[in-house]
Amino acid sequence: MRLTCPICGPRDRREFYYQGDAMMLDRPDADAVPQVWADWLHLRDNPASRTRELWYHEAGCTAWLAVERDTVTHEVFAVELVESADAD
Secondary structure, eight states: OEEEETTTEEEEGGGSEEEEETTOOOOOOTTOOHHHHHHHHHOOOOOSSEEEEEEEOTTTTOOEEEEEEETTTOOEEEEEEOOOTTOO
16 A cells, blocks of 8 residues: 655555544543543454544654545545644
């Protein structure tokens, strides 16, 4: 699979580190019981369909990317830079 980094261009997916579902960003409260944290960290859906995921360009520009792809065919539909919440 190849991903096209908006900064670096087309690259092999081995340059990137998969970070999970881009829609699952709601972290538990800091004082949540350990089981809630364990579930949030380890119990993830594994859809066989089109998804939106977070990828980190670890061996390149170190950008965070939102990748929309099909988990069955690995077809990539879109790759976008993830904007920082405090960027102005």
